[in-house]
Each structure stands twice: as C-alpha cells, then as structure tokens.
Amino acid sequence: MTVRWNSVVLLAGGVGGARMAEGLARALPSGSLTVIANVGDDEEFYGLRVCPDIDTLLYTLSDRIDRGQGWGVGGDTVKALDVLRDLGAPTWMKLGDADFGLHIWRSWRLREGDSLSAITAEATKRFGAAAKILPATDDRLRTRLDTDEGWMDFQPWFVGRHCKPKVKELRFDGAGDARPGAPALAALAAADLIVIAPSNPLLSIEPILAVSGLREAIASAAAPCIGVSPLIGGKAVKGPLARLMADLGHQVTSAAVARRYGGLVDAFVVDAGDRADAGALEADGLAVLSTDILMNGPPGAERLARELLEFALTLPVQPGRAA
Amino acid sequence: MTVRWNSVVLLAGGVGGARMAEGLARALPSGSLTVIANVGDDEEFYGLRVCPDIDTLLYTLSDRIDRGQGWGVGGDTVKALDVLRDLGAPTWMKLGDADFGLHIWRSWRLREGDSLSAITAEATKRFGAAAKILPATDDRLRTRLDTDEGWMDFQPWFVGRHCKPKVKELRFDGAGDARPGAPALAALAAADLIVIAPSNPLLSIEPILAVSGLREAIASAAAPCIGVSPLIGGKAVKGPLARLMADLGHQVTSAAVARRYGGLVDAFVVDAGDRADAGALEADGLAVLSTDILMNGPPGAERLARELLEFALTLPVQPGRAA
Numbered sequence: 001m002t003v004r005w006n007s008v009v010l011l012a013g014g015v016g017g018a019r020m021a022e023g024l025a026r027a028l029p030s031g032s033l034t035v036i037a038n039v040g041d042d043e044e045f046y047g048l049r050v051c052p053d054i055d056t057l058l059y060t061l062s063d064r065i066d067r068g069q070g071w072g073v074g075g076d077t078v079k080a081l082d083v084l085r086d087l088g089a090p091t092w093m094k095l096g097d098a099d100f101g102l103h104i105w106r107s108w109r110l111r112e113g114d115s116l117s118a119i120t121a122e123a124t125k126r127f128g129a130a131a132k133i134l135p136a137t138d139d140r141l142r143t144r145l146d147t148d149e150g151w152m153d154f155q156p157w158f159v160g161r162h163c164k165p166k167v168k169e170l171r172f173d174g175a176g177d178a179r180p181g182a183p184a185l186a187a188l189a190a191a192d193l194i195v196i197a198p199s200n201p202l203l204s205i206e207p208i209l210a211v212s213g214l215r216e217a218i219a220s221a222a223a224p225c226i227g228v229s230p231l232i233g234g235k236a237v238k239g240p241l242a243r244l245m246a247d248l249g250h251q252v253t254s255a256a257v258a259r260r261y262g263g264l265v266d267a268f269v270v271d272a273g274d275r276a277d278a279g280a281l282e283a284d285g286l287a288v289l290s291t292d293i294l295m296n297g298p299p300g301a302e303r304l305a306r307e308l309l310e311f312a313l314t315l316p317v318q319p320g321r322a323a
Numbered sequence: 324m325t326v327r328w329n330s331v332v333l334l335a336g337g338v339g340g341a342r343m344a345e346g347l348a349r350a351l352p353s354g355s356l357t358v359i360a361n362v363g364d365d366e367e368f369y370g371l372r373v374c375p376d377i378d379t380l381l382y383t384l385s386d387r388i389d390r391g392q393g394w395g396v397g398g399d400t401v402k403a404l405d406v407l408r409d410l411g412a413p414t415w416m417k418l419g420d421a422d423f424g425l426h427i428w429r430s431w432r433l434r435e436g437d438s439l440s441a442i443t444a445e446a447t448k449r450f451g452a453a454a455k456i457l458p459a460t461d462d463r464l465r466t467r468l469d470t471d472e473g474w475m476d477f478q479p480w481f482v483g484r485h486c487k488p489k490v491k492e493l494r495f496d497g498a499g500d501a502r503p504g505a506p507a508l509a510a511l512a513a514a515d516l517i518v519i520a521p522s523n524p525l526l527s528i529e530p531i532l533a534v535s536g537l538r539e540a541i542a543s544a545a546a547p548c549i550g551v552s553p554l555i556g557g558k559a560v561k562g563p564l565a566r567l568m569a570d571l572g573h574q575v576t577s578a579a580v581a582r583r584y585g586g587l588v589d590a591f592v593v594d595a596g597d598r599a600d601a602g603a604l605e606a607d608g609l610a611v612l613s614t615d616i617l618m619n620g621p622p623g624a625e626r627l628a629r630e631l632l633e634f635a636l637t638l639p640v641q642p643g644r645a646a
Contacts, residue, residue: 046427046428046430046431047427047430047431047434047435048427048431073402076402077400077402077420079396079399079400079419079420079421079424080403080420080421080423080424080427081424082421082424083421083424083425083428084424084427084428086424086449086450087424087425087428087445087446087449087450088445088449089428089431096402097400097402097403097420097423098402098403098405098406100403100420100423100427101402101403101404101405101406101407101409101410102406102410104369104370104371104403104407104423104427105369105406105407105410105412107369107370108369108370108371108412111370112370122410122411123410126409126410126411127409127410
C-alpha cells in the first residue's frame with residue numbers, strides 16, 4: 001500500500017501513543033512523522049528531569065524499549081536505584097541504569113541552558129528514532145490531581161500509589177503560561193494529517209491541548225484530524241483511563257472520548273465491536289473508521305496505521321481553515 | 324595484639340589511602356578511625372559531583388570496592404555511560420551504574436543545600452563503612468596542573484590523558500579560601516594518633532594540607548604524627564608519583580617524601596629495603612619504622628597497620644604542643 005502522506009503529526013502520551021507512533025513510522029515514508037508529546041507527567045527525581053512520555057516514545061521509536069512492559073529500556077538493570085535505596089532515598093519510581101543515562105544527560109543539558117525541544121531533537125537523532133519527537137512545550141506544565149487524599153503530583157499518584165487515590169479533579173499547572181515550541185506550531189501548520197493517538201485523553205492528550213495556542217493551532221490547521229479511541233468495549237487496553245473517566249463522571253465510551261475532542265477531530269477510529277459509538281459519532285457528523293484497534297506488537301500497530309492512513313485519504317483537506 | 328588507640332585520624336587520598344584506612348579499621352577498635360580525605364581531585368561530570376578519593380574510601384571501607392582495580396564498585400556495569408556515549412557526551416571517566424547512584428544522590432543533596440561533610444557522613448553511615456570519612460573541606464578546592472600542553476584540571480590529566488602531559492607546576496585552586504570542616508578540626512584536636520597515608524604526597528596529601536588552617540591544626544595537635552612512604556625502592560606501588568616527582572625536580576625517595584612533611588611528622592614508615600632513607604630520616608631526628616610496607620590485600624594492610632600502631636606506642640605524646 002502506498003500513501004500520499006508526507007507530513008503527519010501525532011499527538012501522543014506514553015505507551016499507547018508510542019505504539020501508534022511506531023505503527024505510523026513503519027507505514028509512512030521515512031522522515032514524515034512528527035510526534036508532539038505530553039510533558040504533564042514530567043517529574044524531577046533526585047534533581048534529574050524525567051519525561052516519561054518522551055522517554056517511552058524515544059525508546060519505542062529507537063527499538064530500545066522493554067517490549068514486555070511497554071516502557072523503560074529492554075534488559076535494563078537497577079544498580080543505581082539499589083544504591084539510592086541503600087542511601088535512604090525514595091525509590092518507588094523504577095528508573096533503570098540505561099534510563100538514568102538519558103536522565104543524567106537531559107538534566108545536564110537543561111542546566112546548561114538548552115531547551116527540552118533541542119535536547120529531545122538531539123536524543124531522537126542520536127538514538128536513530130524513527131520519528132521527530134517534540135515536547136508540547138518547553139515551559140513548565142505539570143498535571144496535578146485532586147484526590148480523596150488531597151492534591152497530588154502525577155507520578156506520586158500514578159506510580160507511587162498505583163492510581164489508587166480517587167480523583168475528583170485534574171489541573172494542568174502552568175498551562176496558561178506555557179507556550180508551544182516553534183517547531184510544534186510549524187509542524188502542525190505544515191501537516192497534511194493530524195492524528196490523536198489512543199492515549200489517555202484526560203492525562204495525556206488534554207495536557208497537550210492545554211498548552212496555550214496548541215488547541216487553536218490544531219483547530220485552524222488545513223490538515224484533517226483523526227482521533228483513535230483508547231477504549232475497546234468500554235475498557236482501556238492499559239492504564240487507569242476507564243476508572244478515571246467514571247470517577248470524574250464521564251461516560252466510559254469511545255463516543256465520549258471523541259466528543260472531548262469536539263471541534264478538533266474530523267474523524268474517529270473506534271473498535272469494530274463498538275457499533276453504538278460508531279453510530280453516535282456518525283450522527284454527530286464525524287467520519288468513522290470501525291476496525292480492530294488493538295495494536296498487537298509492531299506489526300499490529302502498523303496494520304492499524306495503514307488502515308488509518310488509507311481511511312484518511314477519504315477525508316477532505318480544508319485549506320481555507322488555516323489562518 | 325591490643326593497642327591503646329581510641330582516636331586515630333588518617334589523612335588519605337584514593338587507592339593507597341583507602342588500603343591504609345582499611346588496614347587501620349581492621350586493627351583498631353570499632354569507631355576509632357576518622358579519615359580526612361582529599362577533595363582536590365573532585366570533578367563535575369554531566370552536572371554530577373564526583374569525589375574520587377571519598378568514593379574509593381567509602382567503597383573500600385564498606386567492602387563494595389572492585390578489589391581488582393582498587394576503585395569503583397565491584398561487579399559494576401556501564402549501561403548509563405553507554406547511553407551517555409550514544410548521546411555524544413564525553414565518557415573517558417569510567418563511571419559505573421552503581422557508582423552513578425552515589426553521584427546522583429550526592430549531587431541532589433548538594434543542590435538541596437547540604438554540605439559535602441554531612442552528605443559524606445550520611446553515606447558512610449548508610450553504607451556501614453568501617454570509619455568516619457570527612458572531606459578536607461566543604462569549600463571548593465581543585466588541583467590543577469600546568470603541563471607542557473597548558474593548564475589542565477586533574478581528572479582530564481589523570482584519567483582523560485593517563486598522566487601523559489608532563490607536569491611543570493601544581494596549583495590547588497581555592498585552597499587559600501577553603502576552610503576545614505569543624506568535624507575535621509575537632510577530630511585532629513581529639514586525636515591520639517595522626518597518620519599520613521602512603522598516598523601521593525603531591526596530589527593527595529598536599530591538597531589536604533593546603534586547606535587554610537589544616538596544616539596548623541596537625542602541627543599543633545597533641546597526638547604524634549606518623550607518615551607512611553608511598554615509595555618502595557624509588558617506585559610507587561600505583562599511580563604517577565615517581566614520574567611526577569622527577570618531572571617537578573624532586574628526588575624520588577622515601578626520605579624526600581618525608582621531608583615534604585617537615586614540621587608535621589614525628590615518625591616515618593619506610594620499606595625495609597630502603598635503608599638509606601631510614602638512615603637519613605633518623606639523622607633528621609625522626610623515629611623510623613622499617614618494615615614491609617606493601618599492603619597485599621586487606622590482611623596485608625592490617626598487618627602494616629598493626630605494626631604501625633605498635634611502633635606508635637613508642638612515640639611521645641606532646642600535650643604541650645596543643646594550642
């Protein structure tokens with residue numbers, strides 16, 4: 001199958017986003033995929049900046065990823081973390097030795113005054129990653145959660161407490177002041193297709209859209225925008241999405257996810273089994289692709305990507321929509 | 324053999340100093356050894372503070388050391404360093420993964436505002452090290468070398484260039500402003516014996532003595548002070564000492580080393596084979612112990628330590644010398 005896409009932009013969080021990115025990278029001509037990554041999950045550990053979503057994208061797209069768990073470096077060890085534990089430091093965040101190499105390098109470069117965008121671009125190039133990766137913003141943006149145990153930062157809730165504290169509200173600290181990087185805006189303006197990955201809409205995609213001007217840049221782009229559902233039969237493939245949506249009073253359906261992207265998406269990809277969602281979204285005026293959306297390994301991700309790219313050929317480009 | 328020593332202070336650099344420290348720790352009652360460590364070799368790598376002499380002491384005294392090479396952590400791996408190399412960072416300093424755990428922790432604590440003394444004391448305790456380890460100073464002090472290739476920092480010369488550039492002059496940057504830590508001064512004042520380890524006098528011991536007031540604190544201490552020669556038959560057991568002394572125009576003998584400590588040492592330990600040095604130093608008025616000074620493994624270090632401690636019983640305490 002050949003496709004005409006030369007400039008695809010993917011909005012992505014971690015594991016699900018990285019799988020979609022890998023599928024698209026395999027399906028597209030080399031150099032045509034740019035991923036705009038969530039930074040709301042970023043955290044400092046021992047003074048080192050960890051960017052879990054960027055890291056998962058970087059490791060997946062450079063084939064360094066631990067395929068079993070979907071994050072971290074394959075075959076990594078935890079000697080540094082063991083020493084930190086011996087020294088009495090908190091070690092609930094599982095940072096491997098190879099992983100620390102990246103965090104050390106990034107933190108060093110940040111302290112030297114380089115931007116996260118420039119650092120990520122260099123890492124992408126040095127690792128030979130199959131796509132460009134751009135942080136949604138170089139400014140500080142942090143997802144925080146109001147829970148039944150009070151306000152928490154994202155990683156202490158997600159990893160430290162295994163998502164157990166019930167969430168009442170989400171906040172993206174700094175989003176009002178955070179500006180998208182120039183390369184992200186340029187990529188969106190030049191895109192011929194924009195894809196929203198099957199990442200957690202509340203925790204991965206919305207922190208990207210919360211960056212000042214990014215939502216508008218997508219809404220005004222000429223390229224069609226397709227979202228992919230992170231739910232199959234009302235269940236998330238991975239992660240706390242279903243419970244989080246329910247806790248926050250949302251319907252746990254693909255249609256509900258698509259509607260959160262109202263005004264952005266022209267089309268949505270739902271699982272073949274979710275017929276009611278497909279019907280509801282078509283009634284909303286969206287184009288819908290119903291197919292098997294489970295990405296089973298890189299070939300499965302590539303299969304979904306090819307179907308999505310083929311389907312996207314049927315969508316109208318809206319050159320007049322661009323500012 | 325029992326000894327009466329309850330409070331011994333050792334001045335030490337890296338590998339040779341750590342061997343002497345281990346021998347003394349094995350020979351002395353628990354809790355009676357304090358090591359004042361050189362920090363002139365300290366360096367920042369990727370924004371992380373590495374203290375090679377403190378680390379070697381810490382790893383040796385907690386039995387984590389790589390016994391084969393005398394530095395670093397036994398069985399350590401270099402996954403983080405491999406990633407740093409992939410990312411284009413200079414990686415001539417061989418920092419292992421477990422080793423990085425300590426550097427990450429120390430750098431984090433320093434940025435949080437803790438002193439190197441407090442951090443080192445906590446690491447010593449957490450690692451269960453067999454002696455207290457105190458940095459000679461918490462202030463910045465760096466050994467720099469004027470070479471036939473210009474001025475160089477210590478680690479780039481020592482590790483980066485394998486000591487190849489010929490040294491014309493040594494300088495201890497910051498020594499004039501650096502103050503000893505209060506615990507180091509207290510340990511010297513309370514000591515019943517002071518030992519200068521068979522470390523490199525020019526690169527390990529003199530940067531300690533260059534700390535403002537430290538030389539005076541030793542000179543005015545009531546405790547006798549014994550030095551141990553780092554040379555056997557004019558050759559160093561390890562490291563660049565012999566060539567460095569020759570390059571700087573010094574005689575490469577145990578007597579020449581002892582004379583650099585003039586006004587500090589009451590006694591000196593030389594190798595049994597170095598009879599001329601023993602005679603010369605006795606003529607200088609020093610008490611001399613001539614014995615096998617090669618520390619072959621921890622039992623060999625303990626044997627030398629016991630001989631030294633026994634010999635030190637013959638030295639007069641000078642309570643009147645204390646200020």
